Every structure is written in C-alpha cells, then in structure tokens.
Amino acid sequence: MSNIQFERIALIGIGLIGSSIARDVRELGLAGEVVVSTRSTETLKRAEELDLGDRYTMSAAEAVEGADLVIVSVPVGASESVAKEIAAHLEPGAIVTDVGSTKASVIAQMQPHMPEHVHFIPGHPLAGTEKSGPDAGFAGLFRGRWCIFTPPEGTDPEALAKVRRFWETLGSMVDEMDPEHHDKVLAIVSHLPHIIAYNIVGTADDLQTVTESEVIKYSASGFRDFTRLAASDPTMWRDVCLHNKDAILEMLSRFSEDLASLQRAIRWGDGDKLFDLFTRTRAVRRSIIEAGQDVEAPDFGRHALDPKPN
Numbered sequence: 001m002s003n004i005q006f007e008r009i010a011l012i013g014i015g016l017i018g019s020s021i022a023r024d025v026r027e028l029g030l031a032g033e034v035v036v037s038t039r040s041t042e043t044l045k046r047a048e049e050l051d052l053g054d055r056y057t058m059s060a061a062e063a064v065e066g067a068d069l070v071i072v073s074v075p076v077g078a079s080e081s082v083a084k085e086i087a088a089h090l091e092p093g094a095i096v097t098d099v100g101s102t103k104a105s106v107i108a109q110m111q112p113h114m115p116e117h118v119h120f121i122p123g124h125p126l127a128g129t130e131k132s133g134p135d136a137g138f139a140g141l142f143r144g145r146w147c148i149f150t151p152p153e154g155t156d157p158e159a160l161a162k163v164r165r166f167w168e169t170l171g172s173m174v175d176e177m178d179p180e181h182h183d184k185v186l187a188i189v190s191h192l193p194h195i196i197a198y199n200i201v202g203t204a205d206d207l208q209t210v211t212e213s214e215v216i217k218y219s220a221s222g223f224r225d226f227t228r229l230a231a232s233d234p235t236m237w238r239d240v241c242l243h244n245k246d247a248i249l250e251m252l253s254r255f256s257e258d259l260a261s262l263q264r265a266i267r268w269g270d271g272d273k274l275f276d277l278f279t280r281t282r283a284v285r286r287s288i289i290e291a292g293q294d295v296e297a298p299d300f301g302r303h304a305l306d307p308k309p310n
C-alpha cells in the first residue's frame with residue numbers, strides 16, 4: 001500500500017531540520033518526489049551526496065513549481081526573502097508551511113507575499129539539537145516531540161488536517177495556538193535557556209585565566225550542560241533573538257528580578273528561601289519526566305520509523 005501523502009514536497013533549506021524531514025519522508029515514502037533547494041552550492045552538493053532528495057536546485061522558485069507541500073526550513077530572518085522568491089511560482093492549492101522557532105515575525109514576513117490560492121500554515125517542531133547543516137539531521141528527530149501550528153484565522157480545515165497528519169506520521173504530537181502565545185511560551189522554555197547558556201559560557205570565557213585551564217579540565221560539572229546549548233548555531237540564534245525581541249525582553253526582565261532575589265537570599269544567608277526554591281524546581285523536573293517529556297528516557301511505543309523486529 002502506498003504511503004504517499006503529497007505528490008511533490010519542496011524543501012527550502014536543508015540543514016538540521018530540513019534534512020531530518022527529508023530523511024523521514026524518504027524512509028516512510030510520504031512523497032512522490034522530493035525537491036531540495038538551498039542557498040549555498042556546498043550545502044546543495046552535500047544534500048545530494050546524502051541522497052536527501054530526487055531533484056536539487058539553487059532556485060527556491062524552481063523548487064516549488066508543481067509542489068503540493070512546501071516546507072521552509074531556513075533561519076527565521078530569511079523568511080521574507082524566501083517568501084518573495086517563491087510567491088509567484090506556487091501551485092494553486094499548495095500548502096506552504098515552515099519550521100521557524102518564532103511565529104509572529106515569520107507570519108509578518110511571509111503572509112503578505114502568499115497568494116490567495118495557497119494555504120499558508122506556519123508551524124514549529126519542538127525538536128532539535130545544537131548542531132546544524134545537512135549532516136546533522138537524522139530520521140526520527142521529531143518522534144514523541146510536539147509540533148505547534150499557528151494557523152491564521154480562516155485556514156482551510158482540510159489543508160490543516162493534511163499538514164497535521166504529515167507531522168503525526170513523523171511521530172509528532174500536534175497542537176495549535178496563536179502566534180503571540182507561542183512566542184511567549186517559547187521565549188521562556190527555549191529562547192531564555194539558550195541566552196542564559198550563551199551568557200554564562202561567554203562570562204567564563206571572559207575570565208581568561210579560568211578558561212585556559214580549569215573550565216576545560218573540570219567541565220564534567222554543570223557548566224558542560226550549558227556549553228552544549230551555547231554551541232548552537234549563531235545565525236539561527238541571532239535571528240531568534242532579533243525576531244522574538246518583545247517576548248524575550250519581557251521574560252528576561254522577569255528572570256533578572258528573580259535572579260536578584262536569589263542573589264539577595266545568598267547574601268543574607270536566607271537558607272529557607274533557597275531550600276524552598278530548590279524544592280519547587282526539583283518538582284518541576286519530576287513532573288516533566290512523569291509526563292514522558294524526558295529526552296533521555298522517552299518511551300513512545302513502536303513507530304513506523306523503528307527498525308523492523310527480526
């Protein structure tokens with residue numbers, strides 16, 4: 001039986017996320033044809049070596065011709081230029097979606113360029129790593145992870161159902177919310193942790209004498225966890241900071257207040273306050289694990305992407 005959900009999928013951007021989608025689509029046979037497009041010749045060549053698609057082109061406009069699903073997986077700051085490039089070449093009835101980490105800005109950049117005859121359904125898979133580029137992707141990345149859609153009002157329910165089904169086939173759990181809410185939630189659960197990691201690793205690096213020896217030598221401690229996040233792609237995270245500015249600043253201001261309060265508790269030896277906070281935060285970690293959201297020990301049952309049992 002055929003698993004084909006779309007006749008032609010155009011992947012614009014073939015880094016960590018685009019290439020992970022490509023691997024799943026090809027393993028599961030979800031598309032009649034996969035067309036890969038990216039901006040740099042080197043990345044396109046690598047995508048071809050990795051056999052991520054059926055056709056390869058430097059032109060996003062050419063890639064979307066005849067495609068019934070277009071997935072834009074580029075740094076969020078490049079969304080408008082991609083939208084402008086593909087707009088006139090989109091097939092009537094095509095679904096255009098994206099994977100960007102911020103939603104209000106991507107919508108503001110892309111929607112004005114989308115013709116009436118396509119379905120623009122912005123999305124965001126909450127799955128990834130600190131790595132980037134086509135070699136970093138892998139099949140199964142989206143399994144057991146959330147994918148959030150922020151469909152504009154009046155979105156065609158059939159098109160939405162098709163794109164939801166696509167992500168569910170990749171193993172994701174799908175949710176919908178408005179873009180502003182998405183951006184606030186992601187500011188605290190994803191963007192701030194990265195910013196804090198960039199900051200602490202930067203501070204340690206500024207303390208030259210420490211960095212030269214002790215930081216590397218003793219990095220088996222908590223610092224090591226921060227260095228993973230702080231190794232994330234600079235272009236992608238510069239764009240996230242610039243394109244979710246308001247929500248990030250709001251959360252940072254709240255964070256700074258709470259940090260000052262923690263600082264005061266340490267200065268004045270307020271052990272009860274420290275103990276209460278650390279007890280509360282430990283419970284948060286426990287509830288994440290109980291909800292099955294722990295990265296180290298996920299158990300989401302068998303999935304189409306699992307290797308077949310012998």
Ligand SMILES: NC(=O)C1=CN([C@@H]2O[C@H](COP(=O)(O)OP(=O)(O)OC[C@H]3O[C@@H](n4cnc5c(N)ncnc54)[C@H](O)[C@@H]3O)[C@@H](O)[C@H]2O)C=CC1
Nearest residue numbers: 013014015016017073074075076078100101128129132133
């Ligand atoms: N890395 C992660 O963990 C996650 C990233 N995202 C989002 O997915 C999107 C892609 O991220 P990654 O795949 O990690 O990045 P990546 O750096 O691995 O890949 C980006 C791709 O976009 C292409 N590209 C860059 N600038 C471009 C431009 N101006 N025009 C056309 N193509 C361009 C690159 O050639 C590359 O193929 C970003 O919007 C990011 O916010 C979403 C979830 C997780």
Ligand SMILES: O=C(O)C(=O)Cc1ccc(O)cc1
Nearest residue numbers: 101125126127128129130190
């Ligand atoms: O590597 C990690 O820990 C991540 O948090 C990956 C990630 C990065 C950006 C997103 O928008 C979603 C997921």
